[in-house]
Amino acid sequence: MRGGWMMAALVVAAPAMAQAPAQDTPRSYTGTVGANPIVLTLESEDSAPDARGARDVWGSYFYAAHRLDIRLQGKRRGDTITLDAMPTDDHLVLRRAGPRLVGTLTTAAHRRFAVSLSPITQARAVPAASPADLSLHEKLQLAGLTLAPDGDAVIDGRPIRWLRERRSGVRLFRLNGGYAPGVVRTINAALDQQQWRNVHATLGCTGGDGKPGVEGAVAGQPWFGRDYVSYAWHADWSCAGAAHPDFMTEGHSFDARTGRELTLDAVLPVGSAAPPAPESDAWYGYRSDTFGPAVVRMLRRYHPAQMRPQRATDAADDAPDCDYTDPDVWSFPAWRLTPDGLWLGASFARVARVCDNPEWAVLPWSALPARAAAP
Template sequence: MLMAPPLSAEEGPTVYTGTLGSQAIVAELDFTQPDEVSGRYFYQKYHLDLPLNGSLTEDALHMKEGLDSLDASPHPTITLHHAEQGWQGEWVGTQGKALPLQLTPAQPAAGPGDDPYLASLAGDDPYEYLRLQGLRLQRGKQQTVMGYPLQWWKEPQSGISLFEIVSGYPPAQLATLNQQLRARLWQEVVDYHGCQLGASRFGQGEFDQTVTPEYLSANVISISIFTSYDCGGAHPDFGDAPLNLNARTGEKLALEDVLWVGQGRPFHFLSEDEQSDDDDSDTHNSVTFDVYSAYRSKQFAPWLVSRFRALYPEQMTAPAEGDEEGCNYSDPEVWNFPAWYFTPQGILFSPSFARVARACEAGLSWPVLPWAEILPHPGGAGLTLP
């Protein structure tokens, strides 16, 4: 009789290492629904995911490569039986070639040379840890921005790049900042591979990223990380997910840390997009999402619209009635949860429109709230700006 999977549904996917033919692989299988087992695997030589789906019966685990059963084109198949330690069986290609396959539960451990983010993945996300452990960064260009020398690094397979700061801060402070920057680089590599996995049913995904150091000072570091991507959905998409750091502590800045227009003491809230995999919202966020959302929609967004109307009356003019293609920047709702980063002139905000009007977000350089508007409304971090 087939033995039960080693982890219960509540414990999440199981990660394995093993071999397919003579090639070393890493696999992740989710048995939450035995009749709809899902998973993925990659060859350690190539690092790119291949999706799996299938079912677990009393006799075997039957899977095929592919995201779901709707694609009728031929795909390699996998049949596995539970072994004493893991699974064993065979992979059969579309031309009938059969190769032996065996999997053993993975037990990765952080190495002495791992940076803190990679070390955290060994326990939190062993599948990605085993992937990233096999990747190496290439040294890129050097440049100086606002007096700070930067060294760029690139992960060549994904094309993801980010910089580290060479000098300009005390050594301990510099180390903390560079840990955050290196962690974000690796997180973007993880996102790249997630995009490739999502696009595997439709062809290779696109994940093009532009990283721009926008503002560096003794108190803050602000970086635009703009990504255009096509990950197999109905439409391509794009967006900016900036990284804003307190240069004194290395901690990520929420907008309310630097700008507060509410009543009482500013709170600190990082959205899911702003958090890292190693962030704990229970300890980082001092209020619930409902409180955060109410402040943004009832106080912050209307205030920001009022300031932009005074500063940029032409851009903030609402489109004429019946103009379905017009961009209504005067609607506070599009400013509830804007992307933002510092510039030498102040804070640049990027509005968030519904899918049908996403073009209204592209290439905006005018929605800058000047320092003169920011300084009378300090946030909770107590930073000296600019």
């Protein structure tokens, strides 16, 4: 399933550490590498050591100056922990000194710095709109970060302001009027949450070169209609240790009369019965067996030429044709409302990902249920 936000995809894309079935509770520390403040979090096996008396240890750390997560993996033997940093080739040797950790960090350039760390159990000044399910390490990563104004604009006659988080570079708009005050507050609150989720995902993905591994931005121009507000977010990422780079587009659409964010099942219900509860087994079956085939039928009606098998314009010579008649590629699409109707983004297997998200795949307003009023 694609869409729903790149956070879920990035969690899968981030390199998974070899974890045993039983493991210790993560422990977070704050302190310094040389003069540079860092936060480090470790987990380890809660099982018998191997033949050399060692247990696997994994985790991550970040420098307070840039907040990008650096993945760690290593061994613990007694009170000594040795760790290697995946994207930077840093090497840490730490030993327990009561509740503290002390030791050294050696860089890939063989520079050596003293490390001194103390336990931390609480994060302060975490953005109120940040995701609710963050770990302590992730809360510490966002602690103290703020959004700064990054320009005003008027689009479709509606005033907006762009806000940027400096370390991640994540930029998203807010409504500055143009709709009822309560609607503006509701939509802006949702945009707050979406921006901080993007910040969190971006800071959690360090590229193989030690720099940010995510590039994300609003795709095209947001739409501010009479009854609907929508935008699409596109992200490309390549996280150190992940199997391969990836990308995705995610749409968000809001009812400008209430401010609530819409769901695809509400905008395009298929069949006489209400769609099953999201994420249930019945819902997955509905999307695959009912929704996907219905979308194919509608797209064939409104876009017959594009629905014929075709080669993507930028595909490699050995790439497969784009078969938009396959219901599976429409079962869990990206989507957003536009001035022309409902745009749906097909989702192909990786070998045919160049076929994803064709711009032409728009169902006109006349094809949508009567309760979805035209703009």
